[in-house]
Amino acid sequence: MRNSKTGSNSLLSSRWEEEKYEDGVKWKFLEHKGPYFPPDYTPLPDDVNFYYNGQKVKLSLAAEEVALFFAQMLDHEYTTKKVFRENFFKDWREEMTEEEQQLIQDLDKCDFGELHSMHKAKVEARRNKSKEEKLALKEANQKIVDEFGYCLLDHHKERIGNFKIEPPGLFRGRGEHPKQGMLKKRIQPEDVIINCGASIPVPPAGHQWKEVRHDNTVTWLASWNENIQGSIKYIMLNANSKLKGEKDWQKYEVARKLKTCVDTIREQYLEDLKAKEMVTRQRAVALYFIDKLALRAGNEKEEGETADTVGCCSLRVEHITLHKTLDGNECVVEFDFLGKDCIRYYNKVPVIKKVFKSLKYFMKNKDPGDNLFDRLSTTKMNLHLSSLMPGLTAKVFRTYNASITLQEQLNALTNKSDNVAEKILSYNRANRAVAILCNHQRAPPKTFDQSMANLQVKIDARKEMLALAKTELKQAEEEAKDKDSTDPKQVERKKAAVQRCEEQLLKMEVQATDREENKQIALGTSKLNYLDPRISVAWCKNMGVPIEKIYNKTHRDKFAWAIHMTEEDFVF
DNA sequence: CCAAGGACTTAGCAGTCGAGTG
């Protein structure tokens, strides 16, 4: 079933260089096993009971399953939140029989203790499994991956990214999500749309697919409707697939194209700051932020459906504070808002006068809750951007600025004469600069303070050792002066000891700094999504750093296209 | 023009793994 176009062209050296299909067509042949469904619910054993108002109650299967979802989360802070509890209770009651609904009216009177204990015991038991049992479990999992985890797309066997249907449970949104605690329902084959070529996957016994389609203009293999937001979930290919790789490459090529016209675009929006028309002026300021601060576009969101987060175009007056002067700078804008995933963006940025004045003007006579850019939308912004350069959208600026920053930082920080460890440290520093620009944060690791303290103890111990080594060296030197009968190599040995100690101390101190600087910064997201991998590959080649030091297996698979094609003279 | 739907990328977290260390 090979496509005659690509299949016949045996001169092409690799899969990355195969010819493209006509407009919009993503594949000609697609075969897969359908998604993997989570196991059915196992009812509680007889000795594990739910109690309502102190009384033992045998719940119906459906109600029991949902009760267990809640019981499993009892250690989590979620279950103490009012919104979470209310949403859960409402959805739980809908799973109850009429009789149960009649009886169970107050969540506070529910006792999930035995369910909770059972769950904890199960987790514990899993942890304590013997090596053999763990191996058997692993093998069983591998079998599932082997069977469901791959598909055949055109002439390649490809890994599927998420071949498992998401199991039911209680929805956990990020931040103050209005829907937290709602029941995420179990998905049946009857809910699933299959997308494939001629050969149709067999549904689980006794079931049918909701629909089977053969749409080769999309890349997904299966989809279903999710009941919390009413959106569609997809089963798609892994990032290491040809389809995803090509898309990724394309993304960076668009960003590189921006490099060739970014100066003109910047001139243009600086000019637009003077515009009489409100839309134009707001657009200019917003673009200034998108470019300078790598803010996201900021689509409008439906109120009450999601947590209250914003991006550039959806900023409200309350999210910025203007300071005529601050910390010795003029015209400072103080940003404070929640962005994607409720990650706080806090920054104090000196801006040019025209931007500052425009902001003041946009804010005049507005309430804190009003939109800062009331005439602007992401659609308008992107329409404008695409007129400046084909394929240009707001997020291209993030990709462009991230990649160019990495390249500049690598050039500034690394020397060919450094050793590999130093070079890697510099790479991480460059990576960190990007992560800071893109505001990629993480929760400080739970054990952070402890592990920092541990490291400090080690450093202190090493310092003492160093002091001791130095004293011993002096002693040896004295002795060497006094009597020429002593071991002549003693001084050399002591010197070496001091040096070794100093090196180890330095290494630890560097590690401490590195860890401290990285406390709240997540490097992974930019590495995976924003940094043109060809920059890193070329840098590795130039610096003689093995690519494995920068990219792990997953990275190398995903960026196979870049590793394959990049020469050391590549410039973003 | 807008709103809704659809497809795809980007995001942080939790749990597990495995290398390094005492």
Added chain:
DNA sequence: CACTCGACTGCTAAGTCCTTGG
């Protein structure tokens, strides 16, 4: 050998941006 701690993987939520339809 046990322990620790960072690395990695899987998961799925939350964005972006395009298309569709009125």
